[in-house]
Amino acid sequence: MDRHCPLPLENHDTVQLAHGAGGRLADELLGKLFMPLLHNRFLARRDDQALLPAFSGKLAFTTDSYVVTPLFFPGGDIGSLSVHGTVNDLAVGGAVPRYLSAGFVLEEGFPIAELERVVRSMAAAARECGVEVVTGDTKVVGRGQCDGMFITTSGIGELRDGVDLSCSNLRPGDRIIVSGTLGDHGIALLTARHGLSFTGSALRSDSAPLHRLVAAMLDRYRGVHAMRDATRGGLSAVLNELASASAVGIVLQEDTLPVDSAVRGAAELLGIDPLEVANEGKLVAVVPQGEAEGVLEAMRTCPDGTGRNAALVGEVVQEHPGMVVMETGFGSRRIVEMPLGEQLPRIC
Amino acid sequence: MDRHCPLPLENHDTVQLAHGAGGRLADELLGKLFMPLLHNRFLARRDDQALLPAFSGKLAFTTDSYVVTPLFFPGGDIGSLSVHGTVNDLAVGGAVPRYLSAGFVLEEGFPIAELERVVRSMAAAARECGVEVVTGDTKVVGRGQCDGMFITTSGIGELRDGVDLSCSNLRPGDRIIVSGTLGDHGIALLTARHGLSFTGSALRSDSAPLHRLVAAMLDRYRGVHAMRDATRGGLSAVLNELASASAVGIVLQEDTLPVDSAVRGAAELLGIDPLEVANEGKLVAVVPQGEAEGVLEAMRTCPDGTGRNAALVGEVVQEHPGMVVMETGFGSRRIVEMPLGEQLPRIC
Amino acid sequence: MKYIDEYRDAEVVRRIAERLAQATTRPWTIMEICGGQTHSILRYGLDQLLPEGISLVHGPGCPVCVTSVKTIDRAIAIASKPGTLLAAFGDMLRVPGSSGDLAAARSRGGDVRFVFSPLEALQLARENPHKEVVFLAVGFETTAPGNAMAVRQAAREGLMNFSVLVSHFLVPPAMEAILASSGNRIQGFLGAGHVCTVTGTEPYLPIARKFQTPVVVAGFEPVDLLSAILRLVQMLEEELVGVENAYGRVVEPQGNPAAAAVVREVFEVADVAWRGIGVIPASGLVLRESFREWDALRKFELGGVDTADDVRCRSGDVLAGRITPDSCDAFGRECRPEHPLGAPMVSGEGACAAYYRYRCSSAKPFSC
Amino acid sequence: MKYIDEYRDAEVVRRIAERLAQATTRPWTIMEICGGQTHSILRYGLDQLLPEGISLVHGPGCPVCVTSVKTIDRAIAIASKPGTLLAAFGDMLRVPGSSGDLAAARSRGGDVRFVFSPLEALQLARENPHKEVVFLAVGFETTAPGNAMAVRQAAREGLMNFSVLVSHFLVPPAMEAILASSGNRIQGFLGAGHVCTVTGTEPYLPIARKFQTPVVVAGFEPVDLLSAILRLVQMLEEELVGVENAYGRVVEPQGNPAAAAVVREVFEVADVAWRGIGVIPASGLVLRESFREWDALRKFELGGVDTADDVRCRSGDVLAGRITPDSCDAFGRECRPEHPLGAPMVSGEGACAAYYRYRCSSAKPFSC
């Protein structure tokens, strides 16, 4: 009998504080759950750091913490989300995503089976994105000191040659393109959290990786001015940030904005503007006028379908720098504000 | 009046959910707190990712989540700790630490003044370590869904040429060196959490960066076999991992283990073994016998003082592979087990 | 979306606007009593489609805006007690009390939840038998049936850990108060469509007659609003007095009697204070004595909570239609959505928030 | 460290061991009654320094190990109730009840805290007036004065949200039970030093005489332990019966009368069940009637909690000194510190845990 062979993990069906304390249980979690599911040659070294092969050019480096409630939601879970989100932040920087790190904070008592489900989903998402989770960490905090599980992923990508994407690159005349329907993730989550009032809806998060879409766009036209994934704060936040960073105005055409019909229905009911709601598989691109149609075409025909509802929704103007304006179908205009923050549904 | 100029941050003296929702308050937190304190050319781009200059060789990549209680403790705080810990994981991999990312999870209601104090401490630690925090993220969760603040840092370092450190490199005859007194961090934290019973103690965390110490060691002898910082699980966990990964035995000499006298006193009172307790500024190195004295000398004379109490504490043996054995001053032997996990003080 | 998209048809809107321009020979000052309509008007920029002479004045029709500081302070006091859970509609969380809002109380550790329906609050009480669950029951006539049903249901189930903090308002008395106030400029009213779904159109007839002011009940979509404005302008131009219904698919003259009956069973009429306006006689609802066991005011010791509005805030004038939000000195300066001085800057329906959010043309403090 | 380092002097230890070897002419079986001494013996490998013939047998002297499954289950039941806070010494958190331990109860949402001192538990009660704070008061004679003081202090302060779940044991009756058991092998006892600090040495005299078994009161450091063993072997070799004190700096014949007085004020002697051993008459302490208001058993409805030990666990034999831990089939297999079957595998003082942790020489399941 091997003195170091750990007990079957089934002996603990929930996460214990000891799983995060660097001793035998922590070892067991690593050896029996994380390593088999995320296996690669870097993790297999079991060292405190991954040693990555040399890169030829510039790197993109990004991080995000994922604190979503519920952890499993229609269209995804915190595991796949934590891969997609970080892959997307690399992709919209013009980089080819390569390596991820993952830091887990687990609440004591969290079911091991759910942890396994999350890590499995993470592994599948990483495979789809062509990235490897090469280093990680797990901490366990006391019951009531974390909401089940938080994941922080960081990512390293290889920057494409000749790409210069930045939120300060907008020029008057540029066209604004969004890659698909707006608000799906945020509305799906809000309604999932209030299951009593929303039940049986067709609402699904759009959580998806955008690295192939970005590749298709940059393959078509490497000179795209700016790209952002429209996560927290939605399209409104991204456009306000872009307008502000580039000191230009932006005018949107309300009629052109793609919104899924179920999302629109829920948004009307909640009194929430889908433009202010988070997406997890949508990007905004700013493209010089002459290239916009070509890029749009490349997006719509991207084989993974992530750009099939891409649309040209507005343009960059010299007027009202820092401000985003919506032109309604009635010919009137209104301001598209930077959202304040927390999305609170209105009832009256 | 600039329409986008945010209100003074003083209008909110605590963190609101809206600070994490990607809208105007999130922008404000970034622009008024994180960017000024951590300022560098990467963060200044305000993009979703940092674009790093090319590296010539291999990279080290690591991540850790920091969930320490209390956030401010004798000898440090979560901010400096989150820099030291990740810098150390890069350093013990043989890399020169370069760039960090930082993901914050904040509890609604967390005082902005304390957040500022943490970020300021982080910035100071980063400066001392010669690293830049180049990308980050902030999420806010509801009251009671996180214990004040968690930080996850990831780090990228440049691997030194000709260095090959790995926990599977141990060879019989190698010497075990620890860089200083054991158990300081864990004992200081445990007693700080129980202020009623421990008050006015001289106990301080050893939180410190080890990149200069590692440089001094590798400058002296590039062929060091293995290095680990002895964090959670303490020296016991590290040595058990090393013995197991290299399929060798380790024998320690109890009399040679450096333990601070105040730490020893508290550990006796708590019935806890300082060898099983976390350190945050101590490393273990495994060095071929002939080079051990030289490396030890380099450590003891490292100008930043992090190696001044370095000691030769044991050696690698062929016998009892995977097992760590302590030789007492009385000539008897006992097993040094992999710690189970959570450190619970004994009373009886 | 059926019953929505048809009423947002741009071409129809343009044609109605043309008609309206033709019909208007003189300036008219019209109040949309309902904040939801204010929101629609500004969201779609309908004010930009009106002929020169038509001024729209935004009325006090938002229960979030007119709930008193005292009620907010009481809700905060309840939420801050250990062992309580305060449930409220989402837009109540950021209404400023005398010091902070419910979101801030939550960030200090109070258990505050938002709900979509009063029945969700009831469910929270069922699921948390060890907590006192208090629902902040705000509303006009539209919300009263739902809130009343929650109370009645709690009584039926004997759910003793549930109670309501009531802040209920009635629209007709407010319209009367506005018309009776010195300096009144309002010549015609757009009636609040969803209030009338419950009350019907009849309660407005005496007001229209007494003050010789026509009322047209309006819906919330662009076609609904513009067609109601057109009808109101026609009535004004022709000097017709009376109540007409431009929202017939949802409003009937007698309203919803089933709903009104449950409201009467649970609530009774009382004098209440409107934030920024003051007490209006017989303008609100309070719990009947027979439901006192579900009255949060009787359950909790809330002595000493009695506070006044911020003196810089002119919400009274805004809500009474005496000024537009951008005439308030604080608008866009000390008072902004992320730091509201008054309730109308909070709710998506508040006149000040709607102005701030959507108005390109308001001269101050920015323009586009 | 004064009063510690001097007693760890390797040279002194070696000399005493030499003396011991000289003094030993026949095999002797000695029990160290106290788990703390077991821990020291294995931590320092003192057993490896003994001459061939001396067998050390580990006694039941660990209140963590002998607290009944029923008490653990009750503590878990209390911790799992809403509104309660269960405070315990750190080593109680991982003692297995009939299904899971207090750490698992905490991981399921029970509010379980560990404390260093009973007065910390009292402070938790002061700081959490809305919670029922229950202290799991386990111990032998050494811990009884502190636990008694906490109860007396709660009574003095009128702290009614504090109570204790008592699991208190007395050493002399257990020694008698061991000596009286059939198949007893024990020929001499090392007395538990810190128990004697409170009780003095006098209670052991009748036992020594009745069973013709010498007792030497011992401390916990290597010099203390070895010198006590030496004295005990000398007594055995010389056939002396009596009680001697090898821990004079901390133990006086009459013990600590001030401490004993408060223990008597708060507790009274009762028959209690020792885990793995069974009921021993007059071997424990329970709260006196006059302190019943601070008795958790009277405060909480805990009916139905009545459970038995794991049949695979031979802790009874281990605790009575009939077998060494490595003779238990489960040792190191089903029963390991991260998944203990019995209490002696949990506490750092438990004989099974100490064996598992420190023993290189135990043949099974590993060796070095």
Place this chain on the structure above:
Amino acid sequence: MCLAIPGKVTSIEKENGLRMGLVAINGSMTRACLEYVPDIEVGQYTIVHAGFALKVIDEEEARESLEIWKGLLGE
């Protein structure tokens, strides 16, 4: 005030003694109390406010009034 949105009743059931229904608003479903529209049937449209259906939409009236406005388009 009083955000109320039209939707189609897709199912009806009793819950805690109350008549409750699922209401579809495009592909979105919300649960509403139907006590105040006692005659409503699956397939009919209602207007929902804060979890309560307040009125069966008068389809006839809606069609007629809309036709008047659509009529303007021909002018």
Place this chain on the structure above:
Amino acid sequence: MCLAIPGKVTSIEKENGLRMGLVAINGSMTRACLEYVPDIEVGQYTIVHAGFALKVIDEEEARESLEIWKGLLGE
């Protein structure tokens, strides 16, 4: 059982009606109840168990017994 460690009393005060003291164990300080060692003074050593001082250490006795053992070294 009964982990009890010697330390030196460095200060004494009343708290909630109890005599409490700070006890130094090397550079580490612990707070202990001194009710059971009523005569103890600052500077004396005591043995602390679970937050309670249980006995003033008998320095005389300690010195004498230790000298006996140290005496073995000379042999």
